Amino acid sequence: xxxxxxxxxxxxxxxxxxxxxxxxxxxxxxxxxxxxxxxxxxxxxxxxxxxxxxxxxxxxxxxxxxxxxxxxxxxxxxxxxxxxxxxxxxxxxxxxxxxxxxxxxxxxxxxxxxxxxxxxxxxxxxxxxxxxxxxxxxxxxxxxxxxxxxxxxxxxxxxxxxxxxxxxxxxxxxxxxxxxxxxxxxxxxxxxxxxxxxxxxxxxxxxxxxxxxxxxxxxxxxxxxxxxxxxxxxxxxxxxxxxxxxxxxxxxxxxxxxxxxxxxxxxxxxxxxxxxxxxxxxxxxxxxxxxxxxxxxxxxxxxxxxxxxxxxxxxxxxxxxxxxxxxxxxxxxxxxxxxxxxxxxxxxxxxxxxxxxxxxxxxxxxxxxxxxxxxxxxxxxxxxxxxxxxxxxxxxxxxxxxxxxxxxxxxxxxxxxxxxxxx
Numbered sequence: 493x494x495x496x497x498x499x500x501x502x503x504x505x506x507x508x509x510x511x512x513x514x515x516x517x518x519x520x521x522x523x524x525x526x527x528x529x530x531x532x533x534x535x536x537x538x539x540x541x542x543x544x545x546x547x548x549x550x551x552x553x554x555x556x557x558x559x560x561x562x563x564x565x566x567x568x569x570x571x572x573x574x575x576x577x578x579x580x581x582x583x584x585x586x587x588x589x590x591x592x593x594x595x596x597x598x599x600x601x602x603x604x605x606x607x608x609x610x611x612x613x614x615x616x617x618x619x620x621x622x623x624x625x626x627x628x629x630x631x632x633x634x635x636x637x638x639x640x641x642x643x644x645x646x647x648x649x650x651x652x653x654x655x656x657x658x659x660x661x662x663x664x665x666x667x668x669x670x671x672x673x674x675x676x677x678x679x680x681x682x683x684x685x686x687x688x689x690x691x692x693x694x695x696x697x698x699x700x701x702x703x704x705x706x707x708x709x710x711x712x713x714x715x716x717x718x719x720x721x722x723x724x725x726x727x728x729x730x731x732x733x734x735x736x737x738x739x740x741x742x743x744x745x746x747x748x749x750x751x752x753x754x755x756x757x758x759x760x761x762x763x764x765x766x767x768x769x770x771x772x773x774x775x776x777x778x779x780x781x782x783x784x785x786x787x788x789x790x791x792x793x794x795x796x797x798x799x800x801x802x803x804x805x806x807x808x809x810x811x812x813x814x815x816x817x818x819x820x821x822x823x824x825x826x827x828x829x830x831x832x833x834x835x836x837x838x839x840x841x842x843x844x845x846x847x848x849x850x851x852x853x854x855x856x857x858x859x860x861x862x863x864x865x866x867x868x869x870x871x872x873x874x875x876x877x878x879x880x881x882x883x884x885x886x887x888x889x890x891x892x893x894x895x896x897x898x899x900x901x902x903x904x905x906x907x908x909x910x911x912x913x914x915x
Contacts, residue, residue: 549668553675557654560679561647561688564901568685571905582639584914585619586690590638592616593624593631597774606788607859614784617771618791622725622763623692642690650687650694654678656701657871661878663708664839670882673893677874680897682821683865683915685904693868696726700869707736707841710743712752716759724763728869731848736760739841791858798857814861814911817903821864825850828873842872864903865915 565581572579582590591600600616627642634640654675661674678697679687687694699722706715719736722729740756743749771781785791799822806815829850832838838846849870853863867873881892907915 552672553654553658554651556672556675557651557679558647560676560897560901561650561684563897564680564685564904565688567901568905568908571909575909577909580908581643581688582690583908586642588616588619589624589627589692590642590690592619592621593627593638593642597621607790608788610788612788614771614775614780615788617774617781617784618788620692620724620726620767622721623695626695627690639690643688646687646689646691646694649698650679653694653698653701656698656705659705660701660708660842660872661875664842664875665879665882667879667882669889670878673881673889674874674878676893677878677896677900678871680900681868681871681874682817682900682903683868683907684900685908686865686868686915691865692725693865696722696728696869697871699725700729700732701871703732703736704842704845704872707739708839710749712740712749712756715740716756719756719760720763722763723761723765724767726869727764728849728852728866729764731845731852732869733760733764734848735841735845738844785858791856793852793855794857796855799854799860799863802860812911814907818861818864821867822854825867825870825873826854828876831876832873838872838875842875846870846872859914861911861913862915 569579571577588600588604591604595601597616598613600611602611604616605611606615623642623645626645627638630645631638631641634644657678658671658675661671662668665671678684687697699718703715703718703722706712706718715736719729719732722732737757737760740749740753740760744753768781771784772778774780775783777783782792803819806819829843829846832843832846849867850873853866853870856863877896881889884892904915
């Protein structure tokens, strides 16, 4: 019998020794490109302490998201009664998405008008097809109740987004407490009421969250597929497409990625480019979508000049609380972007995406009071707030979270029942 086959302890020779100065293994953090030391755990918790909370942790992001959104809908119902307004979860843009889902782009009723009170064969093409197509494909499950199908899709997408947000937060902070806070902030962000409406924002955020998960974890296929899907849902996916393509290109140049990153670069813009090409063919103009945006909805890009003039008008004489608060929320987003690059640094990939999104929102012309809704997809900007709150005492953290939640839910209910224009 050889030595390697013996079952008992070896008695021949000195026992193996561990060098005193052996360094722990090092690995490279893909978020910072810097080596960090992995220190093994020296204490093993009891098995019960490990297995008992697992199921609860798996359910918590979705359950917390649903609870916050249910509270938001109840507050909207209350505001509707107070202001004698009909309770609806498919107003404004939701009506356009439902009409497209029912009848296609050419079948939208002529009574639905653009920003200038006009309706043409291309007016509805400003709305991207991903969300209404999904509603159309699933409406038969609800006996052709398109409203029920739309709200169900938004709810499921919002839950999926909450898990993506939770995964990103835990990867960045390694804190269960910060993760819980972040999900609550995401679910209650100003204008988050659209997550519970016939709007595409929940679906866009779900695609974006998991695309960013794929990006930060270098799961290139996940990043590419989710980015392509986001681009088919909303034009607000443009910053995500640029960020994903740029990070993949950097990794290729540095030799840290292979053909999967190349495939991601090719996949990422596919959804958006496909729709833009279809609109170009329908209008007979290579820049047809942007022409539709400009003529029907006044949307363009002037590097923020229109936004600055709007701020000036609002701050100097606008009495509407909604518009005044909108300007301050946009400014707060800029501050959070700066914090995300400084003391409360977030992973550079998330910061890049947030920066590009904010540039697009601030630089755009058109309906200015929609900016808060457009900011929803820039949810990584909430990371500095979540991390800061998580470090506070429980007696301080709970009031801070509740204050943010109720302020955000109030803003959405106010925007739908008191504010007289679209959101």
